[in-house]
Amino acid sequence: MDFPFMTKLAAEFFGTAIMVILGNGSVANVELKGTKGYRNGWIIIAVGYGFAVMVPALMFGSVSGCQINPAMTLGLAFAGDFPWSQVLPYISMQLLGAIVGQAVIVACFKPHYDLTEDPESILGTFSTICATKSHLYAFINEYFGTFVLIFGALAITHSPIFDHGNQGAGFIGIGLLVMVLVTSFGGPTGPALNPARDFGPRLLHAILPLKHKGFSQWDYAWVPVLAPICAGISAALLYKAIFGL
Known part of the structure; x- marks a missing residue:
């Protein structure tokens, strides 16, 4: 079934918002003081983000493709599998959804933001941070991580299992891929x-008057935007060259 374009845009908005709510909600539960999950470990975040991608995919995959990631949208467009006329509207809805999703997190965890005095713990619930302060190695990490994501997602969604009525299994596979x-x-x-998942919440971090929030680290912000985009384009082009689309 082909849905109207505005319905597809709504799916991208809500899909990205739900991804951020569930994913960054998992981060907030681990990083912010006083929560039930405070300091419960990285595996909580990994599982949370895996399901954060899986659930919107199951909800909206058959509507808009549930791209919810500008790297995927641009990769598909460069590979000729997505119309360029829809790229900007899709990415706009992804960014807006990420901002709204993060706003929900702030509303739900506001008392815990007030309790948390570590600026990086606060920023980590919004956007990503380079652990080594090396932009070069951060770029490499983001590039190859996103390359595996986009290449893997394309392989899953173009597999015979996905094409024969088992789309749900494919979306679960993508969620597990994100988890690992x-x-x-x-x-x-x-x-x-995912550029939208990082840039939208980082923008909100810069705007909101949170206690102890520190800096939004805009000097690093280009890495989680540019590296995934480069990876998405190259992964889609390579997949198309080898396997077709």
């Missing part, structure tokens, strides 16, 4: 793997 990527690539940068 956060587990494996999470140490150096977070990881972002």
Whole structure:
């Protein structure tokens, strides 16, 4: 079934918002003081972000493709599998959804933001942070993490299982892929793997008057935007060259 374009845009907005609510909500539960999950470990975040991608995919995958990631949208467009006329509207809805989703997190966790005095713990609930302060190695980490994500997602969604009425299994597979990527690539940068997921919340962090919030680290912000975009484009082009789309 082909849905109207505005319905597809709504799916991208709500899908990205839900991803950020569930994903960054998991981060907030671990990083912010006084929560039930405070300091419960990285695996909580990895599982949370895996389901944060899986759930919107199951909800909206058949509506808009549930791209919810500018790296995916641009990769598909460069590979000729997505119309360029829809790229800017899709990315706009993804960014707006990420901002709204993060605003929900702030509203839900506001007392815990007030209790938390570590600026990086606060920023980490919004956007990603380079652990080593090396932009070069952060770029490498974000590039290869996103490359595996986009290449893997394309392989899953173009597999025979996905094409024969088992789309739900495919979306679950993508969620598991994100889960293991956060587990494996999470140490150096977070990881972002998604420009909208990082840039939108970081923008909100810069605007909101939170206690102890510190700096939004805009000197680093280009890495989780540019690296995933480069990775998404190259992964889609390589997949198309080898397997077709």
